[in-house]
Amino acid sequence: MSKDFLGDRKRALEDSFFAKEDARLREKIRQENAHKEKREQLSAAVGAGDQGLLDELIKLNIGAEELTALSLIPLVEVAWADGKLDDNERKAIMKASEKAGINQDSAASGLLKSWLTHAPGSDLMTAWKGYIGALKSEMSAACLAQLKKDVLGRANDVAKSSGGFLGLGSKTNSDEQKVLDELERAFQ
Numbered sequence: 001m002s003k004d005f006l007g008d009r010k011r012a013l014e015d016s017f018f019a020k021e022d023a024r025l026r027e028k029i030r031q032e033n034a035h036k037e038k039r040e041q042l043s044a045a046v047g048a049g050d051q052g053l054l055d056e057l058i059k060l061n062i063g064a065e066e067l068t069a070l071s072l073i074p075l076v077e078v079a080w081a082d083g084k085l086d087d088n089e090r091k092a093i094m095k096a097s098e099k100a101g102i103n104q105d106s107a108a109s110g111l112l113k114s115w116l117t118h119a120p121g122s123d124l125m126t127a128w129k130g131y132i133g134a135l136k137s138e139m140s141a142a143c144l145a146q147l148k149k150d151v152l153g154r155a156n157d158v159a160k161s162s163g164g165f166l167g168l169g170s171k172t173n174s175d176e177q178k179v180l181d182e183l184e185r186a187f188q
Helices: 003-046 051-059 064-079 087-099 107-117 122-138 141-161 174-186
Strands: none
Touching (some): 003 051, 064 087, 064 141, 087 141, 141 174
């Protein structure tokens, strides 16, 4: 065999090895970038930057749009607790949706607008509680506690936005408090 043939064969094997290694490294970078992008989207949806929580949601294959819509259900439920939705509650929910990165042309935005126009049925809250129940069995206690804090914090903000009677007294009425208590129980 000629030296040139062996040299050519050696180079071909090396090129093949490095091509495969390059492809593997490019794929790894692509996956890392995709994970980072999912984390950023979820961070906006959850309203928190807790990396552990975000990584667990990604691992559970929970997307930002799904989570965003589901994270707004407690806010809508609190706002409609007394049977009516006032302008301050509407503004608080819209502010939360903007902060969560909901695009005004998205399906999630359309769904939210529907919920702000007509009070959703009790099946929505039942579905949300079922979702939280499923998450409880999959998430670590620390991440679940962070999610609970974020969800209840935003729900409390909506409840307090209506300001009580003429801005006096308790900022949360008894109907809203019942819904807040129900939300908290869903996490236990």
